[in-house]
Amino acid sequence: MFKKVLIVTVLLVTFASSASANTLYEVKKGDTLTKIAKINKVAVNDLRTWNKLKKDSIYVKQKLIVKKPTVATKTTTNVVSNNSKIIVTNKPKQETVVPPVQVKDEQLTIAPNAVQAMNLSTEGQAMYSFIVDFAKHLEGIPYLYAGNTMAGFDCSGFIYFIHSQAGLDITRQSSDSYFTQTANVVVPVIGDLVFFENTYKQGISHMGVYLGENKFIHAGSKGVEVASLESSYWKEHFVSFNRFNSLTVR
Missing domain, CATH: 3.90.1720.10 (endopeptidase domain like (from Nostoc punctiforme))
Structure with a gap:
């Protein structure tokens, strides 16, 4: 009898940094993009890119990303099930x-x-x-x-x-x-x-x-x-x- 085979591709990711309170900055009265960039030791251009800002105007209590998430390593695992057994094979260089x-x-x-x-x-x-x-x-x-x-x-x-x-x-x-x-x-x-x-x-x-x-x-x-x-x-x-x-x- 034909058995359906399920293939689910799961990406295994290890992050060099995790989300923390330092990832986001809440704008305070008197803040400017330049000031926020200086406080967080990043470029103003990065702040614009990470937050998809089309202009430099910001508002009080606005939350800005001030630290770009980085990825350390990655591998792809194929999990194959034929309803009777599970086979796991690691293929680091192949992605689906x-x-x-x-x-x-x-x-x-x-x-x-x-x-x-x-x-x-x-x-x-x-x-x-x-x-x-x-x-x-x-x-x-x-x-x-x-x-x-x-x-x-x-x-x-x-x-x-x-x-x-x-x-x-x-x-x-x-x-x-x-x-x-x-x-x-x-x-x-x-x-x-x-x-x-x-x-x-x-x-x-x-x-x-x-x-x-x-x-x-x-x-x-x-x-x-x-x-x-x-x-x-x-x-x-x-x-x-x-x-x-x-x-x-x-």
């Missing part, structure tokens, strides 16, 4: 990239239910640790439709930003498009994605990052915040926990 899938806003996408993502290894969760830590430091940044910078985020823009700042090669897409590039996770770990449907539109319409203990962080209408999956609203619209099929380091 899943091409972006374009999905129209009005389309309802269906999760690849036949595909169950494997649990990440300890090394693989190093990537998640950074992403979750960094995401928590962005709490309070306002909601901005189509936003994907420190000026404001929408839900998918937030996911794009925290993953790209972790050094991962990810394109800016909608939540339903990200959904098609992920596999369902039966037992989620901290750092996995969480998807919701029928919030402001039909179909997959919202996403966040799982924090454990039935909590997740997301860019909602009130800005970046931690919410509970136990609340009646999110419980009603919950779809699944998911994990990217593959991501590579830039």
Whole structure:
């Protein structure tokens, strides 16, 4: 009998630096980009690049990235399951990239239910640790439709930003498009994605990052915040926990 073979590519990443209070700087009265650059011993140009600033004007309580995340090492692990055994092979120089899938806003996408993502290894969760830590430091940044910078985020823009700042090669897409590039996770770990449907539109319409203990962080209408999956609203619209099929380091 033919058996389906599942291949899930997981990127194992070890970061030279982790998110900390020193990664972000909250603008105070009297601050300028030049002053902030001097305090943090970085170039003004770097501040513009890291924060995607088109001009030098900043505002009080704005949060700026003042330390660029760096990647130390990377390897790619292919996990192959034939329902009876698991074989793990390390291929440090080979990477698998899943091409972006374009999905129209009005389309309802269906999760690849036949595909169950494997649990990440300890090394693989190093990537998640950074992403979750960094995401928590962005709490309070306002909601901005189509936003994907420190000026404001929408839900998918937030996911794009925290993953790209972790050094991962990810394109800016909608939540339903990200959904098609992920596999369902039966037992989620901290750092996995969480998807919701029928919030402001039909179909997959919202996403966040799982924090454990039935909590997740997301860019909602009130800005970046931690919410509970136990609340009646999110419980009603919950779809699944998911994990990217593959991501590579830039």
